[in-house]
Amino acid sequence: MLCLFIYWGWDALITVNEETRDSDRIPGQAAVISTVVLLGTYLFTGFAAISFAGTGTEGLGLSNADNAADILATLGPPVLGTGLSKVVELAICVSAISALLTCVIGSSRATLSMGSHGALPRAFTRIHPTYSTPAFGTVFFGATAAVLLTVLTLVSGNFLGDAILSIGLLIAFYYGVTGLACVWHFRHRLTDSPRDLFLRGILPALGGTIMLAAFARSAHDMLDPDYGATSFHGIGGVFLLGVGSIAVGAVVMVLVRTRFRRFFRDGRTAVTELTVTED
Numbered sequence: 001m002l003c004l005f006i007y008w009g010w011d012a013l014i015t016v017n018e019e020t021r022d023s024d025r026i027p028g029q030a031a032v033i034s035t036v037v038l039l040g041t042y043l044f045t046g047f048a049a050i051s052f053a054g055t056g057t058e059g060l061g062l063s064n065a066d067n068a069a070d071i072l073a074t075l076g077p078p079v080l081g082t083g084l085s086k087v088v089e090l091a092i093c094v095s096a097i098s099a100l101l102t103c104v105i106g107s108s109r110a111t112l113s114m115g116s117h118g119a120l121p122r123a124f125t126r127i128h129p130t131y132s133t134p135a136f137g138t139v140f141f142g143a144t145a146a147v148l149l150t151v152l153t154l155v156s157g158n159f160l161g162d163a164i165l166s167i168g169l170l171i172a173f174y175y176g177v178t179g180l181a182c183v184w185h186f187r188h189r190l191t192d193s194p195r196d197l198f199l200r201g202i203l204p205a206l207g208g209t210i211m212l213a214a215f216a217r218s219a220h221d222m223l224d225p226d227y228g229a230t231s232f233h234g235i236g237g238v239f240l241l242g243v244g245s246i247a248v249g250a251v252v253m254v255l256v257r258t259r260f261r262r263f264f265r266d267g268r269t270a271v272t273e274l275t276v277t278e279d
Contacts, residue, residue: 004214006042008171009099010034012106019132049075103145108137118263119256158229162237165228169242172215179208219243 010031017027053060053075060067060074067074072092076085112134115124128135152160182204183190190201221227222239230237257264 004168004171004175004211007035007038008167009102009106010038012102015106015109018109052079100145104138104142107141108134111137111141119260156230159237162228162230163241165238166222166242166245169215169219169222169238170245172211172218173246176208176211176215179204179206179211183208 013031013034014027017023020026049062049071053062055062057063057065060078062071070092072088073085076088079085080088111120111124112127114120115122115137123136124134124140126136127133149160152163183201186196186200190197219239219242222236222242225231225234225236227236228238232240
């Protein structure tokens with residue numbers, strides 16, 4: 001699940017395709033190139049860390065429980081010195097901020113599309129008159145993320161930690177369902193060419209199946225009350241937060257379906273006029 005988690009967020013690049021030159025090509029290339037660069041960075045960092053510190057359980061060893069929470073902060077001073085190790089800490093902070101920005105950027109543009117197709121309230125279709133960005137969605141998701149992080153931090157550090165761990169379940173479920181939805185969406189074009197069959201059928205189906213398998217296995221492991229720092233009536237808190245979030249989302253979807261029946265009945269063809277406004 002960790003392998004899925006560390007790649008999460010790069011798909012936000014694709015959501016800004018309407019704000020990019022050559023939008024049919026550039027966002028997709030950016031997503032693929034950045035993922036390859038990310039893979040190279042992880043492999044290089046992992047290889048270097050193992051080569052320098054080893055996998056021992058004492059001292060700088062990577063298997064030392066005292067180093068597990070933040071191995072980069074542990075290795076920074078002995079590798080780079082006290083001064084340059086601060087650069088590593090700054091890079092980690094920037095990375096955390098970037099992760100929050102992917103939530104704001106990706107979610108606001110996804111809901112802009114959903115709103116313009118009649119699947120969400122029209123408020124999500126509001127565009128900033130100067131910057132041409134989703135005004136309401138950006139503020140909504142930025143404020144929501146800030147409130148949730150603040151509340152979880154105030155409630156309990158353990159609860160916040162388990163909430164972060166549960167995100168892996170949501171990522172696997174989201175990617176898995178998206179992969180299968182891709183196959184269904186292009187089902188009538190899979191026989192057009194071998195390329196269409198491979199890129200729009202086989203690869204998405206394989207990826208979606210792998211993601212859902214990872215979701216099922218991880219959910220089973222997270223049932224253990226010793227998984228994470230919290231539990232409730234013998235059930236792991238990470239499982240309850242992850243699967244519970246999906247269950248709440250399903251209930252919300254059913255309620256939204258009753259409000260926006262046309263979209264759920266006719267799909268994207270329900271849109272007959274431009275609904276994006278600048279107010």
